[in-house]
Amino acid sequence: MNDDNTTTIAIDAMGGDYGPKVTLAGAALALERRPDTRFLLYGDAELIDEALKEHEALAAASIVRHCEMAVAMDAKPSQALRQGRHKSSMWRAIEAVKTGDAMVAVSAGNTGALMAMAKFCLRTMAEIERPAIAAIWPTLRGESIVLDVGATIGADAQQLIDFSMMGGAMARALFGLEKPTVGLLNIGVEEVKGQDEVREAGRLLKESNLERIDYHGFVEGDDLGKGTVDVVVTEGFTGNVALKTAEGTAKQIAGYLRDAMSRTFLARIGYLFARGAFDRLRDKMDPRKVNGGVFLGLNGIVIKSHGGTDAEGFAAALDLAHAMARYDLMNKIAADLQTFHDRMSDAPLKVDESESAGQ
Incomplete structure (x- = not known):
C-alpha cells in the first residue's frame, strides 16, 4: 500500500x-x-x-x-x-x-x-544494545521528549548516550529542531552528583561536542514540567515512575478543579465566566493528547x-x-548514532597524534 x-x-x-x-x-x-x-x-x-x-x-x-x-x-x-x-x-x-x-x-x-x-x-539497530520507549511530555514551553519510560530497567553510560542520540533524532523529526537540547535526569545539576553511569555519560556527551544535539548537562525532576530541555534522558525504571506520577498528578489536579468549581453557587458562576480558560487548561492536561510511546533503537x-x-x-x-x-526517523537515528560512534572511535587516535607531535 x-x-x-x-x-x-x-x-x-x-x-x-x-x-x-x-x-x-x-x-x-x-x-x-x-x-x-x-x-x-x-x-x-x-x-x-x-x-x-x-x-x-x-x-x-x-x-x-x-x-x-x-x-x-x-x-x-x-x-x-x-x-x-x-x-x-x-x-x-x-x-x-x-x-x-x-x-x-x-x-x-x-x-x-x-x-x-x-x-x-x-x-535492534547495529549500534544499539537495548531499545528505549520515548514519550511526548507536555511542558510550560510546549512539548519535550522523555526516554526511557519503561523499556530498559537500569542503563550504563553507553546506553544513556545512545538514548540521547535517539531522542535528539526524534526531536529533530517531530519538532523540526536543527539542534535540540538534551539533558540527563539526575538528582542535582552539579557534575559531582548522581550515579557513576550518569556522570560518565554526561562527561562523554560534553567532550564529544556533537553537531546534531546540544548537550545541556544534568536536569532535575522539576525541569520536566518546565521544559528546560527538548529531550530528557534517563533509564526505564526512573522514567516510568516519573511518567506515571505525572499522569496521576494531572488527574488529581483535574479532580481538585472539578470539585472546587462545583462546591458553591458562586464557584459555579465563576466557572461560567472563566469557562474558556478552564477548557484550555483541561485540554493541556489531557493525557490523551500526547498518547503514544515510540520504541526507539x-x-x-x-x-x-x-x-x-x-x-x-x-x-x-x-x-x-x-x-x-x-x-524519516529511522535514517535520522542511524546517521546520528554513526556520527557519534565514529567520533568516539577516532578520539584515541587524535590524542595519540597530538602527543606524538609534541615530542
Whole structure:
C-alpha cells in the first residue's frame, strides 16, 4: 500500500482494553485529520468488518488481514512470544513493518509482549544494545521528549548516550529542531552528583561536542514540567515512575478543579465566566493528547498506545505514527548514532597524534 504520497500504518486492531471498537474509531479520526494515511488492520476479520460498518471512509482506506489470535493484556511476554509468533494480530502488525508493507506499527496491547515481539521480529539497530520507549511530555514551553519510560530497567553510560542520540533524532523529526537540547535526569545539576553511569555519560556527551544535539548537562525532576530541555534522558525504571506520577498528578489536579468549581453557587458562576480558560487548561492536561510511546533503537518503528485510552487517544498515537514515518526517523537515528560512534572511535587516535607531535 506504500507509495510516495501515502503513509501506511499497521494496526493491531485487537489490542487494548476495548479492541476494534476503539482502535477503529481512533483510526477513523486519524484518517479525517490525515487523508493520505492507509491502514492494514490485523485481527479477527469478522469483528473488524462489523466495526468498519460505522466507518465507511476508513473501510475504503484499509485492508483487513485476519489473525487467529490476540495477545491477552495480562499475558507474560515470553508466553505471548511463544504462542503468538506469526499468528497473533500484534506479531503480524510488527511483521508488516519488517516486510515493508507498512511504515510503522501501532498497538494498544500488552506493553511487555509488544516490546518482546518487536525486539525479536525487528531486532535492534547495529549500534544499539537495548531499545528505549520515548514519550511526548507536555511542558510550560510546549512539548519535550522523555526516554526511557519503561523499556530498559537500569542503563550504563553507553546506553544513556545512545538514548540521547535517539531522542535528539526524534526531536529533530517531530519538532523540526536543527539542534535540540538534551539533558540527563539526575538528582542535582552539579557534575559531582548522581550515579557513576550518569556522570560518565554526561562527561562523554560534553567532550564529544556533537553537531546534531546540544548537550545541556544534568536536569532535575522539576525541569520536566518546565521544559528546560527538548529531550530528557534517563533509564526505564526512573522514567516510568516519573511518567506515571505525572499522569496521576494531572488527574488529581483535574479532580481538585472539578470539585472546587462545583462546591458553591458562586464557584459555579465563576466557572461560567472563566469557562474558556478552564477548557484550555483541561485540554493541556489531557493525557490523551500526547498518547503514544515510540520504541526507539529497533530496525523499524513501533508505537505503543495506552491500553485503556479512548478513540481520541488512539488517534493521537496514530498521528504520532504518521509523523515518525513521514519525517524519516529511522535514517535520522542511524546517521546520528554513526556520527557519534565514529567520533568516539577516532578520539584515541587524535590524542595519540597530538602527543606524538609534541615530542
